[in-house]
Amino acid sequence: MPRPNLGEFELLVLLAALRLGPDRAYAVSIVDEIERRATRTVQRAAVYVALQRLEKKGLVVTRLGDPVPERGGKARRLVAVEGAGQAAVKDTRSALMSMWHGLGSALEDSSQ
Amino acid sequence: MSALKTPRAVVRALELLLPSDRREDVIGDLEELHQRRRARLGALAAAAVTTINSVWIALAFLIIWLREKDWSLRLLSRLEFLLAVRLLRKQPFLSATAVVSLAAGIAVSAIGFTMVDQMLNGSLPMQDGDRFVRFDVRTQAGEQAQLNGDHFRLLQQQTAAFEHIGAISAQRSNVRHGAGSIETVGVARITPSSLMYLDDVPLLGRALLESDAAIGAPPAAVIRAAMWQRMYRSSASALGGELSIAGSKYEIVGVMPDTFLFPSGGEVWLPHSIEPAGTQVLEPLSLFGILAPGTDAASAEVEINSLANLVHSPEAASQVEARDRLAIGVQRFTEVPGPIGIQRLIGVLVPLLVVLVIALNVANLVQARTASRTRELSVRTVLGAPRARLIAQLTLESALMGSLAAALGTGCAVVALRWIDAAITEAPYWIDLTASPRTFGFAILVALLVAAVCGALPALRATRVSLQQTIASGGQAFDVSRFGAAMMVTQMALAVALLSGALVMARGLWSAAGSDLELPDQQVLTAQITTPPPSADDERLPAPERVARAIAEIPGVLASGTADHLPRYDAPASAIEVEARGGNGALGAAGQATRAMVSEGFLESLRARLVAGRLLVPEDFAIDAGAVTVVNEPFVARFFGGSNPVGARFRTLAENTEEGHGPWLKIVGVVPDLGLGGGAEEFAAGYYTPGHTSRRYFYLSLLSASGPETLAPSLRSSLLELDPELVVSRVQLLSEVNGEERAFQAGMGATLSAIGVLALVLSLLGLYAMISLSITQRTREIGVRLALGASRVGVLRSVLRRAGRTLLLGGVIGTGLGLAFVRLQDQMLAARLPAGEPWILPVVLAAFAVAGTAACVVPALRAQRISPTQALKAD
Structure with missing residues (x-):
């Protein structure tokens, strides 16, 4: 079965979830992580759409954590990146790397 | 801590909008973010940002839902379409009946709509x-x-x-x-x-x-x-x-x-x-x-x-x-003045009734079909098919029928409108009865509405039943008897009303359209003469007299005269009273009679055969002559019982005179029926008096030995010579008099009868479908009854009893509606119609009873043939 392709935003979400780990990755922390590391503003609603899509593709699994008092007693939906998700990230990375390869001088030329 | 919480309205709204499995974590996320914002921005700004944020989140989940939900309306797929087509083909009789019914309704209503639309909303065909x-x-x-x-x-x-x-x-x-x-x-x-x-x-x-x-x-x-x-x-x-x-x-x-x-x-x-x-x-x-x-x-x-x-x-x-x-x-400028005429009545009331009958009929048929699928629908519901999907599919089937019917109906309407447009020549020039985009829009709207109502209502009803109920009842939880019978009764009532009304009108129009009169149709040339407005200083003889004298001199004319009405035009009717035999002023019979004022020679120009007495002679036209009259045979039959009336007297009853009546008129002769009442039997009794009309138009009649058409040029030139201001129009043979009107009336009568018959046929088809279905549903019950020893005749009787009740109730209500409809027509019609025909309603009802029984017989015989063992095996 071919592996699903990842969109750029989906890749960012997966990377953030991997960084945070299965006990700390949830919508709010994922947004924070992307904003902090990628220094770009993220529309929070888009993260829900992306997570829903990734879950449907079988790249992440979600579960409800314990209730948290500062959240009004409500639980977090924690995100864990599955093996398929990790493989998809690796595939995307190698695809990007091979595409980058040899482009250094060309990009320097175009930036001049 | 409540002050730190997310605004309550936002939480409530999200609780409503989010899917149940995502409410907790998403609202929790929002709560967490809100607290952070509040610490950073203050309560008000935090509330504002959180509200905006929640809107985006709600939209995001809406997008997720739209993408992923298996919602049926979007999925009216090719498969559903094919299913609908298969169903239509599987039950060709039922489908054809529904499509033809709907097409007829669409055609009739589109024609009516176009006519009324043009009359009420027509505009001059120019820029402003x-x-x-x-x-x-x-x-x-x-x-x-x-x-x-x-x-x-x-x-x-x-x-x-x-x-x-x-x-x-x-x-x-x-x-x-x-x-x-x-x-x-x-x-x-x-x-x-x-x-x-x-x-x-x-x-x-x-x-x-x-x-x-x-x-x-x-x-x-x-x-x-x-x-x-x-x-x-x-x-x-x-x-x-x-x-x-x-x-x-x-x-x-x-x-x-x-x-x-x-x-x-x-x-x-x-x-x-x-x-x-x-x-x-x-x-x-x-x-x-x-x-x-x-x-x-x-x-x-x-x-x-x-x-x-x-x-x-x-x-x-x-x-x-x-x-x-x-x-x-x-x-x-285009507003058509005057009272509500025949066109408006035909245009509004009849299509409305037809569409009602047809909508009910189609609803009935669709319901019957849906009812037979109750078990299938229930099982599909249990297997997880959402209700919306089932309703959508059933509606699609009706919409498919509606589309076929719209195409067929609109096609018929286009052809019929073209014919009507060509037939009506005296309409204002801006009235264009060809089908317009509005006509098509109207037809499509009617089709969609009828299909939606006919499809969606039975579908809603059929999909509401529970599986338990359906299985427990052996698959027939959907009770067609009450709902269906109510629709059936309404439909039949409307059909009886429509048919009886249509027959009364049609009979009136037909009888006016043509009858066998003793007239020399091919030997008489007629014309209408219109005179200029009278002026006070005109001392000439009245125009009818001058014209009568002038045309008598045209070579080739055997006899000629003028009159205020020609045969086959409606002459005015008024109340008269006849003097009793003995001539002492005591009164005899009274009633309505029509009158024509004629010049010398007019009756001769019609070759009026003398039945008794004499025709009018020159002395009768003298100023000091006594008031005399020639009556026709229907007059004699009506007021004198057929005995010779020559010498008897009668007078008109005029409410606006001091005495309350006109002078006595002495009958001097009797002629046959020469079409005084426009050809209608009810108004045929009439009389001719010497004199001329004070109206600005009158008619002339020329009897010629051969080829009266050849007299037309000399007629025009001799009248032009007499008075250039006289307008000669409608120069035609006597056989053509009122021909356009008669053709129109005959066409209208035929159309109305056809509509009535159509309504009757549709109702009977609907009745057949309903009874057939109810028997199919009762197969098991009938089987049990037969097994328990019920006689086959008893079974037949019980089947017919139910149909009989529907027929009877529909007939009774329909009779009431029919009477009201005929009365309404009388009031609304500009045309003169005969009084209500006592035979029409009983005949319509008898036709219904016979045809209704026939519609029951096939399914009833089927019920009779049911074998108990097979019936018990059946669903």
């Missing part, structure tokens, strides 16, 4: 056609009045509401081309300044100019292309040609295209001059207006009422006294 208005001028007493030249001038000078005020008049006149042929065509007069508001430009020469209307200007006329082609072979030499109209000569100065028809068709236009101010007695004018852009009829009405009442007094600037004030209504 919607702004043209006419004036309804009335006195304080409510009598019709007219404006005059003073009004015209004042309005022209002072109006702000109207861009233009013009004067028009139109009538049919004799037109002689040069020294050659004469023909009768529509001639209109129009103020030349009005022409710039009409879109057309001359094909040849020029249009009428203001100078043409000036006093002393050379008389000018423009003609329409049709006349130019017909009479001048489209030659440029037509310009400068001479037209003689009503004794005056006009020079042709231009040719207008055939699209130039304002105000009422016709082929010749003359300049309408307005009498100068200070004229003693001003001629009444027929004015029209063009509203200024942005002005509505209501404000124009206010203005014209105040202006017109300024001028109505001797001192133009002062207000007129209250009693002399005119009340002027501003109407769209």
